[in-house]
Amino acid sequence: MWGGRFTRGRSAIPELPEVETVRRELVPWLTGRWIRAVERVDTPLGPKTADLERAAGQRIEAVSRRGKFLILPLQRADGAFADELIIHLGMTGVISPALPARHLRVRMTLDGSSPETLYFRDSRRFGRFLVVARGSYASLPTLARMGPEPLEASFTVAVFAAALARTRAPIKGVLLSQRAVSGVGNIYADEALWRTRIHPRTPASVLSQGKVRALHAAVRDVLAAAVALQGTTLYDYRTVNGEVGAYLEKLAAYGHAGDPCPRCGAELVRIVVVQRGTHLCPRCQRLPRSDA
DNA sequence: CGCATTTCCTGGTAGC
């Protein structure tokens, strides 16, 4: 499908653009519907606080998103706003109205019009499906401490700069942590750092004001462009309608080790930063000299 | 608290 470049490690990796694409497709299908049942079909998934049976008989008030989490606020028949259904696609999670041939983990049945059933397929079982009382994220520390939404007005340069100033951890790790900004994963972190010529190992706090400003813009631009193309499909990820994401063709750095840098022509390399495969241009993206 | 490391999990692939 794409030469041999992605023959290793081609995973779903749903990040903000992929989750947002799924969310937009689910909105007309799920908003206002009553849940008949949410059932775990396979072995245990996620934290023990899953409590999926609590969703039965509640109405889906909205289909929202926080970072890479889908959040469906639920409403009881008496009008009480009580719980929310939280879904994380993990690495390989796919929601679909079509019964998957393998790796079915959760089935959600709804009252009324079609689709009557949605299936959650997840071969690697990193996904999560759970019901919690609204806003109680004790079992979801990442969600509890999540930074601002990158495509919303609350994600300002000042807020981003303050978050970066307080840590010397590598900027790539800070982007992946979800705490300085939400929704960025391995692909879009590499793309944003390539765009801004920042070496992924640069300690966050040493970035100049100009670099912070550029990175803030790049995170927004990369994510917005990917949303417009329905995300990036490397392997598993599909939209709810079964389509692939088209941002794959736009990737400049991720998955391109050995190719020429589109900007300067030097050979792109793959290194490991914070235990993650990381793609960069060794000529464009230099580590600042350390005085320490 | 921060930060680094380990764990979870499976399908695909390299190497023999």
Next chain:
DNA sequence: TGCTACCAGGAAATGC
């Protein structure tokens, strides 16, 4: 062909 070893990665758990 068939086997083993390894690798990808988000988030949670664990270690210091």
